[in-house]
Amino acid sequence: MSDWTVYKFGGTSVKGAERLRRAADLVRKSPGPVVTVVSAMGGVTNLLVRAVEHSRQGLVDHDTVRAIRDAHHEVAGTFGISLDPIDAVFEELEALLTAAATLRGASPQLRDRVLVTGERLSARLLAAILNSDGAEATAIDADTFLETDDHHGEASPLFGVFEASAHAALSPLLEEGQLPVVTGFCGRAPCGSTTTLGRGGSDYSATLIASAIDAQEVVIWTDVPGVYSAHPGVVAGARVVPQLNYREAGELAYYGAKVLHPRTLQPLIKQSIPATIKSTFDPEAPGTRIDRTVTPGAHPVKGVSAVGGHALISLEGTGMAGVPGIAQRVFATMSQAGISVTMISQSSSESSVCIAVPSERATDGVLALREAFRLDLGRGDIEDIRVEPDVSLVAAVGLGMHYATGVAGRVFSSLGRAGVNVRAIAQGASELNITFTVDNAQSDDAVRTLHDEFGLHNADPNAPVSGHADIVLVGFGGVGKALARQIEVQAGPARLVAVVDRRGAMLNPSGLSSEQLERIRTVKAEGGSVASVDGGVETCDPVEFVRAAPASGLRTPIVVDVADGDTSALHVAALESGADVVTANKAPLASPQARYRQLTDAASAAGRRIRAEATVGAGLPIIDTIEQLVASGDRIRRLEGCLSGTLTYVLGRVGAGDTLATVLQDASDNGYLEPNPLVDLSGEDVLRKAIILSRTAGLDVADDQIACEGLVDRSAIDWAAPAPSFDEIIDRCAPLVEGVNNAQREGAVLRYVAVVEPGTVVVKPRAVDPASPLGRLDGTDNMLLIHSDRYATSPLVISGPGAGVEVTAMGVLTDILRLIAERHAL
Ligand code: ADP
Ligand code: ASP
Ligand code: MG
Numbered sequence: 005m006s007d008w009t010v011y012k013f014g015g016t017s018v019k020g021a022e023r024l025r026r027a028a029d030l031v032r033k034s035p036g037p038v039v040t041v042v043s044a045m046g047g048v049t050n051l052l053v054r055a056v057e058h059s060r061q062g063l064v065d066h067d068t069v070r071a072i073r074d075a076h077h078e079v080a081g082t083f084g085i086s087l088d089p090i091d092a093v094f095e096e097l098e099a100l101l102t103a104a105a106t107l108r109g110a111s112p113q114l115r116d117r118v119l120v121t122g123e124r125l126s127a128r129l130l131a132a133i134l135n136s137d138g139a140e141a142t143a144i145d146a147d148t149f150l151e152t153d154d155h156h157g158e159a160s161p162l163f164g165v166f167e168a169s170a171h172a173a174l175s176p177l178l179e180e181g182q183l184p185v186v187t188g189f190c191g192r193a194p195c196g197s198t199t200t201l202g203r204g205g206s207d208y209s210a211t212l213i214a215s216a217i218d219a220q221e222v223v224i225w226t227d228v229p230g231v232y233s234a235h236p237g238v239v240a241g242a243r244v245v246p247q248l249n250y251r252e253a254g255e256l257a258y259y260g261a262k263v264l265h266p267r268t269l270q271p272l273i274k275q276s277i278p279a280t281i282k283s284t285f286d287p288e289a290p291g292t293r294i295d296r297t298v299t300p301g302a303h304p305v306k307g308v309s310a311v312g313g314h315a316l317i318s319l320e321g322t323g324m325a326g327v328p329g330i331a332q333r334v335f336a337t338m339s340q341a342g343i344s345v346t347m348i349s350q351s352s353s354e355s356s357v358c359i360a361v362p363s364e365r366a367t368d369g370v371l372a373l374r375e376a377f378r379l380d381l382g383r384g385d386i387e388d389i390r391v392e393p394d395v396s397l398v399a400a401v402g403l404g405m406h407y408a409t410g411v412a413g414r415v416f417s418s419l420g421r422a423g424v425n426v427r428a429i430a431q432g433a434s435e436l437n438i439t440f441t442v443d444n445a446q447s448d449d450a451v452r453t454l455h456d457e458f459g460l461h462n463a464d465p466n467a468p469v470s471g472h473a474d475i476v477l478v479g480f481g482g483v484g485k486a487l488a489r490q491i492e493v494q495a496g497p498a499r500l501v502a503v504v505d506r507r508g509a510m511l512n513p514s515g516l517s518s519e520q521l522e523r524i525r526t527v528k529a530e531g532g533s534v535a536s537v538d539g540g541v542e543t544c545d546p547v548e549f550v551r552a553a554p555a556s557g558l559r560t561p562i563v564v565d566v567a568d569g570d571t572s573a574l575h576v577a578a579l580e581s582g583a584d585v586v587t588a589n590k591a592p593l594a595s596p597q598a599r600y601r602q603l604t605d606a607a608s609a610a611g612r613r614i615r616a617e618a619t620v621g622a623g624l625p626i627i628d629t630i631e632q633l634v635a636s637g638d639r640i641r642r643l644e645g646c647l648s649g650t651l652t653y654v655l656g657r658v659g660a661g662d663t664l665a666t667v668l669q670d671a672s673d674n675g676y677l678e679p680n681p682l683v684d685l686s687g688e689d690v691l692r693k694a695i696i697l698s699r700t701a702g703l704d705v706a707d708d709q710i711a712c713e714g715l716v717d718r719s720a721i722d723w724a725a726p727a728p729s730f731d732e733i734i735d736r737c738a739p740l741v742e743g744v745n746n747a748q749r750e751g752a753v754l755r756y757v758a759v760v761e762p763g764t765v766v767v768k769p770r771a772v773d774p775a776s777p778l779g780r781l782d783g784t785d786n787m788l789l790i791h792s793d794r795y796a797t798s799p800l801v802i803s804g805p806g807a808g809v810e811v812t813a814m815g816v817l818t819d820i821l822r823l824i825a826e827r828h829a830l
Pocket of ligand 2: 203
């Protein structure tokens with residue numbers, strides 16, 4: 005490999021003085037020797053095509069020539085460079101067009117010579133600009149050294165021949181420290197005439213030259229910052245794909261991603277030369293790197309592209325079933341007629357074969373097929389050969405399809421839902437793409453639908469596939485919202501695929517997009533249900549939704565319960581349908597023993613897990629620590645502590661003299677309160693945590709050995725009614741204020757303390773020494789003292805912030821990530 009690099013500037017990157025200046029800067033600043041390949045200024049090749057067309061009427065299109073000349077003269081004027089080399093090209097152009105007009109139309113050779121005028125002009129301009137800046141640049145015409153066949157208009161390089169001549173033309177210049185500026189798009193036929201490589205062919209010129217000089221890299225500078233997951237003009241949310249394998253990029257280009265000429269990558273593969281697509285307007289952005297690596301990514305599909313201008317020819321007839329070789333005969337016929345077949349599809353019953361061919365060759369194709377299948381038609385084995393003009397080919401591309409199951413199913417069911425009518429499908433044996441035809445009018449819809457279906461807007465398609473898991477989020481209150489945001493920001497292996505509330509659900513098996521989540525947030529903020537979000541569905545019960553998860557294409561999701569109320573049935577349904585459960589909701593794990601037993605039985609029967617770190621101490625590792633101790637053979641003797649950050653906060657502020665009204669309001673504003681604050685104040689919330697801890701510690705506690713003395717009367721909670729107002733709550737809080745005052749009079753502080761011992765759970769207020777560990781607690785801090793056989797003389801202490809939606813969501817996310825890591829380790 006040499007240390008040479010090839011830069012290619014496309015039409016938009018050389019159009020006008022300002023852009024040429026950028027291009028020249030990039031060439032000058034490149035770290036090593038560069039061969040530059042240029043296209044014609046954007047639009048110029050089209051103008052030249054028009055001028056050639058005019059010559060058929062015997063006319064020289066002087067207006068067009070003048071327009072092209074003015075554009076180039078203007079640039080030359082801006083940089084103060086000589087017009088001579090440019091005007092020499094125009095002299096030849098006038099002569100060529102005059103000859104074409106005399107002949108009433110250009111021969112293929114003449115046409116190609118006219119079409120490369122744009123490249124010849126921009127190469128000369130860029131070289132002159134570089135020279136005017138003190139560099140040593142030389143413009144070179146590729147039709148002096150890039151050997152091709154004589155297929156004018158769509159020539160192919162003569163592999164094994166062009167490499168040596170290209171190397172011989174360029175390497176002496178590079179070795180002398182010169183900057184060659186080469187015309188793209190063209191080559192030289194064996195007879196010496198100029199050929200072109202097909203529209204958009206300068207990309208191909210660049211990679212052919214790169215392979216000839218064994219370059220270390222090709223950079224294709226264009227007007228977009230890389231290869232997008234779909235045409236950015238069709239899909240507003242398309243993203244730049246950071247990396248593509250040669251085959252993936254090639255396939256996207258073949259099926260219409262105009263950013264690369266379809267044959268661009270082929271010359272690079274043998275020597276593994278990487279190509280990077282970058283924007284001249286944002287040169288610092290990383291762009292898309294195309295190389296030999298395969299990164300299947302979290303998404304089986306990396307990009308979707310579409311190409312119009314095709315016709316679908318189908319051969320139909322029941323007599324074709326079981327007859328071998330029909331497809332081969334179709335291919336052979338097309339190849340003899342010189343028609344390229346872009347796609348072939350055979351129905352599974354073999355009663356039809358469809359091919360897509362360029363529209364302008366459809367009539368020739370049908371005639372050739374009628375001739376070749378004359379006997380079959382006569383016998384009635386083939387009933388008809390039909391043509392549908394004006395179809396587009398759409399391709400979903402990604403090597404990850406090979407590893408994922410059900411991609412084709414998702415493609416076609418999503419298109420069905422979107423009302424896109426698929427004409428023919430080629431999914432074949434290729435592990436790389438699924439291609440189908442639709443009417444031109446539905447092409448954009450098809451691309452958007454697939455882009456959405458595979459979540460290509462919102463996740464890095466190159467993220468590792470191995471560790472990800474689908475998250476079904478039940479509950480979208482404070483914690484749910486915070487969690488959704490954390491998952492989005494983290495962009496890690498957890499992928500949020502569904503949000504469920506009491507009345508509805510929204511599901512996107514490839515991951516809810518930022519836009520979809522935003523819609524949910526908006527509707528929820530207005531007090532609505534997910535059911536009324538655009539794209540949401542009504543479900544009469546979250547349990548039903550979770551039970552149906554496998555049928556919705558979710559394999560082994562993690563059901564995350566951040567809802568309110570007793571969701572035991574939901575947990576059982578989730579476990580039975582094969583999901584793991586992560587819960588911040590305490591109710592199911594603190595339910596009466598018999599119900600709790602059903603839950604643990606369901607988990608062990610299904611071989612699934614329930615993780616509940618966030619139920620106690622929010623994000624603090626309390627449950628995990630106790631589990632570790634027990635698992636390592638330690639025996640828990642006593643757990644004691646303040647398990648409610650909310651109550652520590654409320655009691656602390658009231659003790660400092662703040663009124664209950666302000667304290668409750670602040671607690672609510674900070675997200676510290678349960679939906680019904682009486683659940684906090686009555687000790688119910690702490691009681692649940694204590695029960696969960698006793699169960700985690702393996703200390704069986706009978707339902708009747710549980711005692712709770714609240715700061716307000718626990719029987720005041722009406723579970724069926726909506727949460728009471730702050731005024732109603734304050735009315736009930738006299739004992740709380742009195743307790744705080746009494747403690748203070750004795751020189752103590754009031755804390756709400758849980759004590760778990762073998763056989764008993766007690767939660768109640770207690771006056772403690774302000775200098776003791778519990779007395780020194782501040783803010784929303786939690787503290788748990790673990791006394792065990794191992795920690796007999798002094799307890800193991802865990803403390804830290806233990807309330808608030810963000811820390812709770814963090815605790816939930818930790819559980820999710822642990823589950824994913826454990827699954828991965830299996
Ligand atoms: P150049 O003149 O630099 O060769 P082209 O116009 O040939 O540029 O190609 C770049 C254009 O390709 C972009 O401006 C964009 O409109 C279009 N395009 C189509 N599909 C894609 C895609 N998947 N990713 C990026 N660009 C695409
Ligand atoms: N100028 C040529 C075209 O417009 C080649 C290219 O731009 O790559 O097709
Ligand atoms: Mg191009």
